[in-house]
Amino acid sequence: MMREDATPGDILIIGSGIGGLTAGILLSKLGFPVTIVERATQPGGLMRSYRRCDIDCPTGVHYLGALDQGQPLRRLWDCLGVTPLIPLERMGADGIIDRYIFDDFVFDLPEGIDAFEDNLCRAFPEEYDQIAAITGDLREMSRVLSGLDMVLSPTIANVSPQSMDPMGRRLLKMGCSSRLIAVLSVPAVLIGVPLNDCPIFYYYMTLASYLMSSWRLAEGSNTMAEAFLSRFSSLGGTVIAGDGAKAIEIDAGRAKGVILQSGRILSATTVIAAIHPKTILALLPPEAVRSSYAERVTTLLDTEGLLGVNVAVDAEEHPALPYNIYRLHPEENGNLYRGIFNQIRRTGQTGTNLLSMITASGIEEWQPWEKTTSGRRGTDYESRKAEKAYQVMEAAARLFGPLGDAKVLDCYTPLTVRDWVHSPDGSPYGILRSASQLMRAVSLNRLPVKGLFLxxxxxxxxxxxxxxxxxxxxxxxxVGQERFTQDVAGGFQ
Ligand SMILES: Cc1cc2nc3c(=O)[nH]c(=O)nc-3n(C[C@H](O)[C@H](O)[C@H](O)COP(=O)(O)OP(=O)(O)OC[C@H]3O[C@@H](n4cnc5c(N)ncnc54)[C@H](O)[C@@H]3O)c2cc1C
Incomplete structure (x- = not known):
């Protein structure tokens, strides 16, 4: 085994998704030597796309909010220096960002809170007071997001305990109709939490960001991963890919580095884990962690898995759409609306567009193949996937017309996501940030070892x-509040 000694202030980051790379870029900008270790052979985590038949298929980036000049995500990307490297396409050219199609009605989500309020009032004229209260809260959340309060302040200003209550309960208390609740339930899906258990704060944060402005990647799906990686390396950062962290080394209660799968040892004064807390727990020596902490982590519920299907379609028959379509069906309890996300975009190949479809699919469905790895799951698994892909495509054909000439490029399951980014049970959005377990989830932000951060x-x-x-x-x-305020926040545009 080879030990590579740390220089003072050496920082080691585990995981090269957007979380690890964002921290890596910022800390490199502040002058720290940063190394990111990644277990997959290709860095980028869920930002990375994959190619089938020469077509780029997205994994974890279908659309993004708040990227117009001066908007919160744009200001953070500007601070990181990645904005000019990522070609974006603004959605909503037809006045629609998302079209929600229910069995008996359609609702269009437009850009802007005012337009959203107008559309809601037109669709639900009897519920003007409820709509005014909801859009009032949304405007307040837009102000909080735009002020970047969440990164500037150690405690989140303007967050009342009530804003951690479930949004579904609030809507019922306000006396909203089931149809209005159906429309309002969709944004909760974007962070993988059912509306009935989705904290009001997270609900408004998600919806407000997409209403500010919505975007998707203009040229291929890999540009974001490439931009973050090239920015990080231009600042002197190092990525070690294909050699994940096997253990976090601790000395006198402090993190002092990691041991990689290969046996290589990297020392550091600070370790940042941009991975799932259950994975972090498995990397720590058991004696370093109190049993109460371990129990809190292991008993937390994760977000439900997803099934995705990517299909090449004829561009003339199925032109690119500047908005997404959600096909939604009520669930038994009447409040939650699951469905299928559909997006048709250009591929860069003349005459061919890409239709991406995503729907919920719990890990239980894929349990028989739990112990297998990608590419080696056998014919039963392939048949099951083909069956699921067919169902999703049938639903899409009812929206877009026959898909007879379509070519299935790929179908992924929670097992694929699990193996791709090492996420427990293939959970797409990590820990379920539900009202029921929010305090437990938030308490994980302080990891049980000094010098180790989430x-x-x-x-x-x-x-x-x-x-x-x-x-x-x-x-x-x-780096501490003072240095952050001076050297990071001072640079916000
Ligand atoms: C199908 C799908 C669609 C989505 N669509 C959208 C969308 O349209 N818009 C949106 O805003 N969000 C979307 N998301 C969510 C978004 O992609 C994620 O929230 C975000 O990318 C998570 O980034 P991350 O860095 O935290 O994690 P990840 O991207 O998962 O990165 C974690 C990295 O850590 C690595 N790792 C794990 N264990 C180790 C180890 N022991 N050692 C070293 N490396 C390790 C993994 O291999 C991985 O590369 C989607 C997610 C999914 C799954």
């Missing part, structure tokens, strides 16, 4: 914006 989607909230905000928070914790 970044990434499990820190504040999932989604690209939540993950970036969470990693800025992690850097504030690492």
């Amino acid at each position: 970044a990434g989607q499990n820190r504040l909230s999932p989604g690209i914006m939540g993950t970036v905000l969470g990693s800025f928070q992690a850097v504030r914790q690492v």
Whole structure:
């Protein structure tokens, strides 16, 4: 085994998704030597796409909010220096960002809170008071997000205990109709939490960011991963890919480095784990962690898995759409609406567009193949996937017309996501940030070992914006409020 000694202030980050790279870029900008270790052979985590038949298929980035000049995610990306490297396409050209299609009605989500309020009032004229209260809260959340309060302040200003109550309960208390609740339930899906258990704060944060402005990647799906990686290396950062962390080394209660799968030992004065807390726990020696902490982590519920299907379609028959379509069906309890997300975009190949479809699919469905690895799961698994892909495509054909000529490029399951980014049970958005377990989830932000910090989607909230905000928070914790205010926040445009 080879030990590589630390120089003072050496920082080691575990995980090269957007969470790890955001922390890595910021700390490199502050002058720290940073190394990111990644277990997959290709860095980038869920930002990375994959190619099938020469077509780029997205994994964890279908659309993003708040990226217009001066908007919160844009200001954070500007601070990181990645904005000019990522070609973006604004959604909503037809006045629609998302179209929600229910069995008996359609609702269009437009850009802007005013337009959203107008559309809601037109669809639900009897519920003007409820709509005014909801859009009033949304405007308040937009102000909080735009002020970047969540990264600037150690405690989140303007967050009342009531804003951690479930949004579903609030809507019922306000006397909203089941149809209005159906429309309002969709944004909760974007962070993987059912509306009935989705904290009001996270609900408004997610919806407000997409209403500010919505975007998708303009050229291929890999540009974001490449931009974050090239920015990090241009600042002198190092990525070690294909050699994940096997253990976090501790000395006198303090993290002092990691042992990699290969046996290589890397020392550091600070370790940032931009991975799932259950994975962090498995990397720590049991004696370093109190049993109460271990129990809290292991008993936390994660977000439900997803099944995704990517299909190449004829561009003339199925033109690219500047908005997404959600096909939604009521669940038995009447309040939650699951469904299928659909997006048709250009591929860069003349005459061919890409139709991406995503729907919920719990790990239980895939339990028989739990012990297998990607590419070696056998024919039963392939048949099951083909069956599921067919169902999802049938539903899409009812929206877009026959898909007879379509070519299935790929279908992924929670097992694929599990093996791709090492996420427990293939959970797409990490820990379920539900009202029921929120305090337990938040308490994980202080890891049980000195010099070890949590970044990434499990820190504040999932989604690209939540993950970036969470990693800025992690850097504030690492360098201290004073240095952060002066050297990071001072640079916000
Ligand atoms: C199908 C799907 C669609 C999505 N669509 C959207 C969307 O349209 N918009 C949006 O905003 N969000 C979307 N998300 C969510 C978003 O992608 C995530 O919230 C975000 O990318 C998480 O970033 P992260 O860095 O925390 O985690 P990840 O990207 O998962 O990165 C973690 C990295 O850590 C690595 N790792 C794990 N264990 C180790 C170890 N022991 N040693 C070294 N490395 C390790 C993993 O290999 C991985 O590369 C989607 C997610 C999924 C799954």
